[in-house]
Amino acid sequence: MTHDSATSGGTPEVGLEGLLSYEQALSRVLAAARELGPVGAEEVSLEEAAGRVLAEDVVAEEDVPLASRATMDGYAVRARDVEQASEKSPVVVRVLQTVTAGSQASARVGPLECVRVMTGVPLPPGADAVVPQEVTAPQPGGAIAVMRPVGTGANTFAAGGDIRAGEVALREGRMLTAGAVGLLAALGRVRVRVRRRPVFAVVATGDEVVEASAPRLGPGQVRNSNAYALGAQLRAWGASVRLAGVARDDEGALRDTVLAAMERADALAITGGMSVGLRDLVHATLAALGVQWRFHRVAIRPGRPVAFGVWDGRPVFGLPGTPGGAMVAAELFMRPLVRVWLGHPWHPPELTGTLATPLEMTPGRLRWLRARAWLSGGRLVVEPLARQSSSSVRSPAEARVLVAIPVEVERLPAGAEVRVRLLADTEWDGLPGAAG
Ligand SMILES: Nc1nc2c(c(=O)[nH]1)N[C@H]1C(S)=C(S)[C@@H](COP(=O)(O)OP(=O)(O)OC[C@H]3O[C@@H](n4cnc5c(N)ncnc54)[C@H](O)[C@@H]3O)O[C@H]1N2
Numbered sequence: 001m002t003h004d005s006a007t008s009g010g011t012p013e014v015g016l017e018g019l020l021s022y023e024q025a026l027s028r029v030l031a032a033a034r035e036l037g038p039v040g041a042e043e044v045s046l047e048e049a050a051g052r053v054l055a056e057d058v059v060a061e062e063d064v065p066l067a068s069r070a071t072m073d074g075y076a077v078r079a080r081d082v083e084q085a086s087e088k089s090p091v092v093v094r095v096l097q098t099v100t101a102g103s104q105a106s107a108r109v110g111p112l113e114c115v116r117v118m119t120g121v122p123l124p125p126g127a128d129a130v131v132p133q134e135v136t137a138p139q140p141g142g143a144i145a146v147m148r149p150v151g152t153g154a155n156t157f158a159a160g161g162d163i164r165a166g167e168v169a170l171r172e173g174r175m176l177t178a179g180a181v182g183l184l185a186a187l188g189r190v191r192v193r194v195r196r197r198p199v200f201a202v203v204a205t206g207d208e209v210v211e212a213s214a215p216r217l218g219p220g221q222v223r224n225s226n227a228y229a230l231g232a233q234l235r236a237w238g239a240s241v242r243l244a245g246v247a248r249d250d251e252g253a254l255r256d257t258v259l260a261a262m263e264r265a266d267a268l269a270i271t272g273g274m275s276v277g278l279r280d281l282v283h284a285t286l287a288a289l290g291v292q293w294r295f296h297r298v299a300i301r302p303g304r305p306v307a308f309g310v311w312d313g314r315p316v317f318g319l320p321g322t323p324g325g326a327m328v329a330a331e332l333f334m335r336p337l338v339r340v341w342l343g344h345p346w347h348p349p350e351l352t353g354t355l356a357t358p359l360e361m362t363p364g365r366l367r368w369l370r371a372r373a374w375l376s377g378g379r380l381v382v383e384p385l386a387r388q389s390s391s392s393v394r395s396p397a398e399a400r401v402l403v404a405i406p407v408e409v410e411r412l413p414a415g416a417e418v419r420v421r422l423l424a425d426t427e428w429d430g431l432p433g434a435a436g
């Protein structure tokens, strides 16, 4: 497959000298994120806790379960009484009482006695195992015949067997998944301290950029798609977003828009005007406002003109105007910052996949190709989209994953193993050619 705007020929790219590598740039972002320290905390109710990062260690105040309990419907016995039980010579035990969910036995189980129990009820005193109903047979006079032995503790869940009182059940920095929310509820924690969502002001720039709601476009105009796409990425990573409009390409307008946007924001993401054109004013204008840029321009494709800096302790990202460049630069640099800022460790969500089609492209930058992805026989297969122009709004929409092609690689055969980056909202495509 040949890629538009990524076509080979082996010609070296212009202006690559002195560009920071992806790894160098990422380490500067991570260093700054650590300097920021975790963002403040707030208390939320459990219904709002999913997807948030825990800002406290949650200690269990009681054993879970509180008492040992049956995990099968059957008969609570003393395991040693039924050691010799078999179908040929069953052991007959006397049923003292029946206990259903929500109550507990009043009787103590003695030699050759049992209590009929339902799943979940507390194990009666004296009993140490449960014989499942299926391996028993009723006998006349309120007794049962046990036809198989059970080991001590069989078909029971010991008190504190899940979590002991005093134990840390969930640690600070844990992302609250559905399962973690369930655990908090089981511990009676209906309110919990989580990291506040840092507020990102999202500013678009460009004389040609108009509101997404514009009914029709004039010549040379584009709708502001980047702000919405960036907003969606940021929310998926756990940040909150204020869309702060479109600034004209002049220093005054840019300054006013940014200053207004930052009045109530913790961070800034600004797109467009990052390159070398006559109207690419963002870098210089923000520097004049006091932004301390930590880098500008990285050897990645797309996204080369990306910049990152800090302004009075607040992170600032300058993202390319091209939709593909903005999406990739945000994924590569803004996502890790958001996660670390939230107090969550950053482990790049990357794995190895297999290329479905051969690739040919210009070397010189680390390429992050927007690609389709599906599972075949449990293996991840990726197919870079034909349209790789960073100007395309369609390729970010069709991409399930990003495929990283190393700086020096010019061609790869079908079947080659490649590094694949999962997005926060990655879902798989259907198998090509399969119905549905
Ligand atoms: N001579 C050079 N030209 C360019 C270089 C270079 O190194 N030398 N770099 C190229 C690369 S790589 C990129 S990426 C682009 C990015 O440039 P900018 O960040 O300055 O972006 P703009 O010029 O403002 O816009 C580019 C493109 O994207 C459209 N756009 C802008 N904002 C939005 C928005 N909010 N929503 C949707 N689309 C947007 C804009 O209309 C342009 O078509 O520069 C290359 N040039």
Ligand code: MOO
Pocket (backbone or CB within 6 Å): 300, 301, 302, 303, 304, 305, 320, 322, 324, 325, 326, 390, 391
């Ligand atoms: O770096 Mo730019 O490749 O067009 O996004």
